[in-house]
Amino acid sequence: MSVEFENFHGFGLDRYVCDVLEEMRKCHETHNYAPLLGLIEETQSMVNRMEAALSAKDSIQRWEEEKQEKKKYYKELKAKVKELEKKKKKLEEEMK
Numbered sequence: 308m309s310v311e312f313e314n315f316h317g318f319g320l321d322r323y324v325c326d327v328l329e330e331m332r333k334c335h336e337t338h339n340y341a342p343l344l345g346l347i348e349e350t351q352s353m354v355n356r357m358e359a360a361l362s363a364k365d366s367i368q369r370w371e372e373e374k375q376e377k378k379k380y381y382k383e384l385k386a387k388v389k390e391l392e393k394k395k396k397k398l399e400e401e402m403k
Contacts, residue, residue, distance in 0.1 A: 324353050 327350045334343050 322349075322353075324350055324357075327353065 327346050331343060331346050331350075334340055334346070
């Protein structure tokens with residue numbers, strides 16, 4: 308028996324937090340609180356994933372900024388090394 312993952316319906320992976328909150332509201336309207344704990348856990352899990360994704364995105368942006376700073380610093384160092392090599396060569400020629 309193969310499981311087709313094209314349609315995630317039934318796995319809870321295609322739901323939005325708003326959908327789960329709407330189900331919670333229905334639980335309150337019907338005074339059927341039996342599924343409420345499961346819905347709370349599902350919401351917590353979804354929100355944890357969203358927070359993790361936002362944190363990862365923020366980290367990636369910071370890494371990108373840091374990478375740009377490092378590139379700039381590397382270019383500055385490379386130019387300085389080139390300048391010092393020219394000075395060294397000039398001094399060596401003067402000593403001859």
